Amino acid sequence: MRIRDISSFGYSGVLTELENIARKRGSYLHLSNCDPPIYGYTLDSSIIEQINQLQISAYTSYPSWNGDEDLRIAISKRINKFCNTHVPSDRLIMTNGVSESFPLTFAALFHQRSGSIAIPDPSYVPLMVQARRFGDVWFYTLDELDGWNPDCDQLVRSLEVHKETKALLLITPNSPTGAVYPEKILAELMNIAAQYNLVVITDEIYDSLTFGDFHSPLQYAEEVPVVYLNGFSKVYRLPGYRLGYIGWYDPTDRNTPFWEYLVQLCKAKFGVSLLAQEVAKLALQEPESHLKEFVTSVEKKHLLLIDELSKIEGISVVPAGGSTYVFPKLHFDQISDEQLVRYLLQEYGIFLTPGSAYGPSIAPGHVRFVTLVPEADLVKGVHALGKSLLDLST
Ligand SMILES: Cc1ncc(COP(=O)(O)O)c(C=O)c1O
Missing domain, CATH: 3.40.640.10 (Type I PLP-dependent aspartate aminotransferase-like (Major domain))
Known part of the structure; x- marks a missing residue:
């Protein structure tokens, strides 16, 4: 599919609208933000010590x-x-x-x-x-x-x-x-x-x-x-x-x-x-063991997320082989991904990005989760997702 106008997805589409809803709402739980340090994932302490000794001036x-x-x-x-x-x-x-x-x-x-x-x-x-x-x-x-x-x-x-x-x-x-x-x-x-x-x-x-x-x-x-x-x-x-x-x-x-x-x-x-x-x-000199701990932690969250998502009727998800994402599919003809994420944010304070932001044909009908988020928040998010789907389909 050839696209000249990409304004219907990406930042100029629903993502900006969601950011505005989130700002007005004040508190919300972001489950789609891939920023490792805010979830406590930093370099090994031996490297951080050396960084702190740099003469920044x-x-x-x-x-x-x-x-x-x-x-x-x-x-x-x-x-x-x-x-x-x-x-x-x-x-x-x-x-x-x-x-x-x-x-x-x-x-x-x-x-x-x-x-x-x-x-x-x-x-x-x-x-x-x-x-x-x-x-x-x-x-x-x-x-x-x-x-x-x-x-x-x-x-x-x-x-x-x-x-x-x-x-x-x-x-x-x-x-x-x-x-x-x-x-x-x-x-x-x-x-x-x-x-x-x-x-x-x-x-x-x-x-x-x-x-x-x-x-x-x-x-x-x-x-x-x-x-x-x-x-x-x-x-x-x-x-x-x-x-x-x-x-x-x-x-x-x-x-x-x-x-x-x-x-x-x-x-x-x-x-x-x-x-x-x-x-x-x-x-670049970080001990490999620390990177491994990071990856193991992300994989553990990924497995939990897949397990929780698989309990929701009408959702299917392909397990990831890496990165910090999963991109589950919503099997609901009458509920669009954009409608769902708006509702989730407004009613339950959960911020997920809608598939429609990521492309024109295949991406819609999905949502993106980030697997860096604390486990309890992932579980909370998936439960809210399940409830939103029930609310919207009845
Ligand atoms: C595929 C991909 N490339 C690049 C980036 C951004 O990289 P940087 O922070 O180095 O600009 C991201 C961030 O999420 C990404 O997912």
Whole structure:
């Protein structure tokens, strides 16, 4: 489905209305806010101690446009370890959160050449908004009946129609579905990208937040050019420092104009906070055991949430493989997701985001839960959801 006007979903749609209701209401329980530190998920105390010893008044000069060399070298090593692929430090650029890498990437991609980008339905809202600023977008299906994996056949059929497509966007582990794409799907997606001459943009911000194996699309790229996006907000629990990065993998050097223009754009914005980069260098040294504790805690909440949701008639849910989300489906023709979340907030003070915010066709009829929330609040939220569905259907 090709979309020119995306105002019916995302921030300009129901999310802003919900924020207004919440503000007027005052107290409410947010069950869809993916901010690890507010739920007590922080770095290991040994790293926090070192952060607290930084002389914060020392980081006052301009940073280099692409980021601290030592940090980029450490990130390049991390990519090697996680993705089994070499992205050299001079092909990495630090950004103000992964969010800032979206407009930079799309601006460089659509510089001089028009075209469209294939994005998943459902999708992460800022990605949709930023992609649409710079090019046309169309949506390919994530198949709920197949564990929310991309429907590769449908993708190919759509690519036959949208011959102008330049890029394919992937998010794994996924937001908002929680799916972690298996190797077979990743290999198939990369074959498709090679066949249709696409650049792959992969957002892997939840990479080690998985309950089983994780494989990066980069591992299967071979000659496909890949824009690799990652950052420190989730796995390293540092969203307040606003730190992300773009990696550029293009072994055949066929897409040099993209990279050159991206470099120009980044040189024109003078880098990212020096202090945040110092913190990031320390975060990369966190003992793995602490990250494991974090992931184990999220998985435990995820299992509880799935169990509670499965007790409600008319709701089905695909268990997540990672990230901090589940995206249950509401099987009620007469109750829309937007009507439900409005009612939940007004009557029970529970804030959930409606599927309709995340895409045009597949996403509606769902709600998004975040699995960082304390267990008691998750249970409270699911009970309120059950009661709201009963209220609205009688
Ligand atoms: C898929 C995805 N990418 C990027 C971000 C935002 O990243 P950052 O905080 O680094 O801007 C999020 C936040 O929820 C996300 O879910």
